[in-house]
Amino acid sequence: xxxxxxGAGEGWTGPAPAVILVRPQMGENIGAxxxxxxxxxxxxxxxVAPRDGWPNSKAVAMASGAGRVLDHxxxxxxxxxxxxxxxxxxxxxxxDRDLTKPVLTPEEAMADAAGRIxxxxxxxxxxGPERAGLENDDIVQASAIISVPVNPAFASLNLAQxxxxxxxxxxxASGAPHPDRSTQQARPAERIEVEKLMERLEGSLxxxxxxxxxxxxxxxxxNLRNLFSRLDLTEPDIRILHxxxxxxxSGRVGD
Amino acid sequence: xxxxxxGAGEGWTGPAPAVILVRPQMGENIGAxxxxxxxxxxxxxxxVAPRDGWPNSKAVAMASGAGRVLDHxxxxxxxxxxxxxxxxxxxxxxxDRDLTKPVLTPEEAMADAAGRIxxxxxxxxxxGPERAGLENDDIVQASAIISVPVNPAFASLNLAQxxxxxxxxxxxASGAPHPDRSTQQARPAERIEVEKLMERLEGSLxxxxxxxxxxxxxxxxxNLRNLFSRLDLTEPDIRILHxxxxxxxSGRVGD
Numbered sequence: 001x002x003x004x005x006x007g008a009g010e011g012w013t014g015p016a017p018a019v020i021l022v023r024p025q026m027g028e029n030i031g032a033x034x035x036x037x038x039x040x041x042x043x044x045x046x047x048v049a050p051r052d053g054w055p056n057s058k059a060v061a062m063a064s065g066a067g068r069v070l071d072h073x074x075x076x077x078x079x080x081x082x083x084x085x086x087x088x089x090x091x092x093x094x095x096d097r098d099l100t101k102p103v104l105t106p107e108e109a110m111a112d113a114a115g116r117i118x119x120x121x122x123x124x125x126x127x128g129p130e131r132a133g134l135e136n137d138d139i140v141q142a143s144a145i146i147s148v149p150v151n152p153a154f155a156s157l158n159l160a161q162x163x164x165x166x167x168x169x170x171x172x173a174s175g176a177p178h179p180d181r182s183t184q185q186a187r188p189a190e191r192i193e194v195e196k197l198m199e200r201l202e203g204s205l206x207x208x209x210x211x212x213x214x215x216x217x218x219x220x221x222x223n224l225r226n227l228f229s230r231l232d233l234t235e236p237d238i239r240i241l242h243x244x245x246x247x248x249x250s251g252r253v254g255d
Numbered sequence: 256x257x258x259x260x261x262g263a264g265e266g267w268t269g270p271a272p273a274v275i276l277v278r279p280q281m282g283e284n285i286g287a288x289x290x291x292x293x294x295x296x297x298x299x300x301x302x303v304a305p306r307d308g309w310p311n312s313k314a315v316a317m318a319s320g321a322g323r324v325l326d327h328x329x330x331x332x333x334x335x336x337x338x339x340x341x342x343x344x345x346x347x348x349x350x351d352r353d354l355t356k357p358v359l360t361p362e363e364a365m366a367d368a369a370g371r372i373x374x375x376x377x378x379x380x381x382x383g384p385e386r387a388g389l390e391n392d393d394i395v396q397a398s399a400i401i402s403v404p405v406n407p408a409f410a411s412l413n414l415a416q417x418x419x420x421x422x423x424x425x426x427x428a429s430g431a432p433h434p435d436r437s438t439q440q441a442r443p444a445e446r447i448e449v450e451k452l453m454e455r456l457e458g459s460l461x462x463x464x465x466x467x468x469x470x471x472x473x474x475x476x477x478n479l480r481n482l483f484s485r486l487d488l489t490e491p492d493i494r495i496l497h498x499x500x501x502x503x504x505s506g507r508v509g510d
Contacts, residue, residue, distance in 0.1 A: 035409075035411060036416070038406060038408075038409045039405050039406055039409055039410070039411060039412055039416075040404075040405065040406060041406045065409055065411055066409055066411075100441045100489055100491070100492075102487075107427065149295075149426060149427075150294050150295065151293060151294055151295060151296045151426075153293075154290075154293045154294055154320055154321055155294070156290060156294060156320055156321075157294055161291070161294075161416070161419055164416055164419070164420075165419075165420070165423055168420055168423075171404060171406075172362065172404075175404075201499070204503055205499065205502055205503065208502045208503060208505070209502070210498070210499070210502040223491075223495060224495060224499070227492050227495060227496075230487075231486045231487070232485075232486075236478070237482050240478055240479060240482055241482075243465070244456070244460065244465070244479070245503065247460055247463045247464070247465040248459055248460065248463060248500065248503035248504050249503050250463070
C-alpha cells in the first residue's frame, strides 16, 4: 500500500525526510516516535509490517497531540516497498556492520538530506525494531548508514529517542540554506529503479550459474545488492546498466 | 547538602556541565533523565527538592544501566544552593520570559559551555518541573536562557527528552569523535583497478556488439567510463564486478 505524504504544519512547510519504522513492536513506541517527529516538524511516517497490525490504539493514545502524523501513515509489507519511491535512504544502526557504506553522524546525514531535498530528491530514514535493530536485508536498501555517537559504555537510546534526535537534527539542518549541487543534473534514480535493475542482474546471473555454491548464494546476493544500493545512481546510469546487462547476457545487440 | 561530582566513564572523561532538575515530580522522569545524560556521557546530576523525596525507587528502576548517575546525585533544598559553586548557569525554558537574558539554542549553549569548561569554569543547566517549567525565581539564578527550537504547533518535549537533547549537544560540542568509519573496512579501489575493470567491460561489450552504431560508440564509451569513475568503488566491489562481467559474458561459471 502506498504512503500518503502531505505538507508539514503552518510555518514549517516544505518537503522533509520520511521516517520509516521497520517492524516496530510496541504501539506506544510508534506513538512516541510520532511525537518526537512532530516536535521538530516531521510528519511523514511509514510503517513496515508493524507487529501488532495497524491502526494501533496504543500508538494513537501515546501520540496525543501528534495524531496528524498517524493519520497519514504509509503502511508497507516490506522495506523494499517502503523505500521504492525514494531517491536516497539512510539506515540507523547501533552497532558496526560489515556492509560497506558511508557512515554519517545524524548531523551530517540531515545536512546531506537537506541538500538532496533542496534539489527535489525524496529521502527517508530507516529505524529498526526496538531490540534487534535493522537486519542486513533492510540495510542493503540504504545508501548510507547513520550512527549516533552515544557513550560506548551506555548505548541505550530507544526507538523514539533515536527518532527524536534525527528530527531535531533535521530541523537544525533545514533551517540553513544549502549549496546547490547543480553539477549533478541527471535525475537521481528511485529505489524501485535500482531494485528492478538488481532483479534483472540477479536473473541473468542466476541463469548463468553465478550464485554457486548454494550455501554462498545468500551472501553473494546481499553483497551485490549492497554494492548497487550504495552507489548514487542516476536515471541515465540505470538505463546504461540495463543495456550493459542485456548485452552481456545475450551476447548480441538486442532491442 | 553539597553535590558529589566525579569523573565520567572510560574514554569520556573530563569536566562537563551539571544537570540540575528543579522540583522534579515523577521518579520515572528523574531516571529517564539520568539515562539520557549517560547516553552522551554526562553524569553530574543535581536535584532541587524532588517532590517524592530522595532516594526514589522508581527513579532507580527507570535509570537501569545508568545507575551510576543516581549514585552520585547532589541533593539541594533550593535552586540557589544547587548553583552556588557554579560559574555559569543556563536555564531551559519552553516559553518566552520577560527576563532580559541572552537566549541561546541548545547547540549555542553547549558550545558556550564547552568553551567555559575549557577555561576551568564550572557550569550547570537548570530544568524545571514537568508541567510548569522553571519559575522566574529559578531563572534569575541563571546567566542565560536555552530555548529548544520546537515546532510552535507542538511544543511538547518532556523533561527527559529535553535533558537528552542537551546531553547530545554537549557531546557534539565537546568534541564527539565521528562514528568509527571502520564499518567501511574495504579498501577504496585505486584508479588503475577501475581502469582494468572498465577495459574488461568494454572488451566484453565490444565482442557482443554493444558499441553500435559506430558514430555513437565514442559517446557510449565515455558515458560508461563516466558512470564507473564516479562511483565510489572499493576493492571488493571491483572483484565482484569482475565476476559479474565474466559470468554474464561467458554464460557459465568460469575459473
